[in-house]
Amino acid sequence: xxxxxxxxxxxxxxxxxxxxxxxxxxxxxxxxxxxxxxxxxxxxxxxxxxxxxxxxxxxxxxxxxxxxxxxxxxxxxxxxxxxxxxxxxxxxxxxxxxxxxxxxxxxxxxxxxxxxxxxxxxxxxxxxxxxxxxxxxxxxxxxxxxxxxxxxxxxxxxxxxxxxxxxxxxxxxxxxxxxxxxxxxxxxxxxxxxxxxxxxxxxxxxxxxxxxxxxxxxxxxxxx
Numbered sequence: 774x775x776x777x778x779x780x781x782x783x784x785x786x787x788x789x790x791x792x793x794x795x796x797x798x799x800x801x802x803x804x805x806x807x808x809x810x811x812x813x814x815x816x817x818x819x820x821x822x823x824x825x826x827x828x829x830x831x832x833x834x835x836x837x838x839x840x841x842x843x844x845x846x847x848x849x850x851x852x853x854x855x856x857x858x859x860x861x862x863x864x865x866x867x868x869x870x871x872x873x874x875x876x877x878x879x880x881x882x883x884x885x886x887x888x889x890x891x892x893x894x895x896x897x898x899x900x901x902x903x904x905x906x907x908x909x910x911x912x913x914x915x916x917x918x919x920x921x922x923x924x925x926x927x928x929x930x931x932x933x934x935x936x937x938x939x940x941x942x943x944x945x946x947x948x949x950x951x952x953x954x955x956x957x958x959x960x961x962x963x964x965x966x967x968x969x970x971x972x973x974x975x976x977x978x979x980x981x982x983x984x985x986x987x988x989x990x991x992x993x994x995x996x997x
Contacts, residue, residue, distance in 0.1 A: 891903065897943050
């Protein structure tokens with residue numbers, strides 16, 4: 774619950790800054806204070822502090838606060854970040870929360886994060902029921918979104934389906950991963966390999982915005 778957080782100050786070396794230029798703050802208490810202010814959901818400093826919840830040990834009280842914040846949040850970034858933070862809770866039974874989150878969310882990457890949390894407490898058969906719904910939606914994606922590269926990259930990242938396949942080996946995870954890869958590989962190369970997520974669920978850019986724009990513009994010009 775307590776963590777080191779950078780304070781504003783001079784240009785000391787990274788090591789010195791770690792030792793002297795940081796102050797100890799309670800992340801959850803700071804988030805509670807910030808959440809009382811109007812328009813907090815769209816503030817960058819609130820988002821940045823919320824991201825830190827993935828790297829701290831959350832108490833039951835902390836988890837309750839984040840769940841309440843999640844239930845009220847309209848901002849997708851906030852809900853997604855909270856899902857990722859709660860996924861890393863080891864000693865708190867959040868089975869019911871993740872089940873409801875799966876039903877609540879529309880985007881497949883957020884549904885998959887909910888499945889990841891749910892799988893820690895559920896049986897394989899219980900997980901299969903959610904993954905059946907997940908795969909049904911996945912199969913329809915090429916119809917609604919032919920070049921669904923952003924969602925596919927999230928699903929196939931180290932945080933997504935590969936983790937679940939390696940961690941559990943359930944047939945439902947393997948089938949979903951194979952189907953996602955089939956749909957991903959069916960797309961033109963211009964839509965592939967722009968970014969991914971690391972093991973902690975952080976975005977890793979694999980190409981610059983300029984490179985990405987050039988590839989996509991070239992593809993669209995050919996299609997005209």
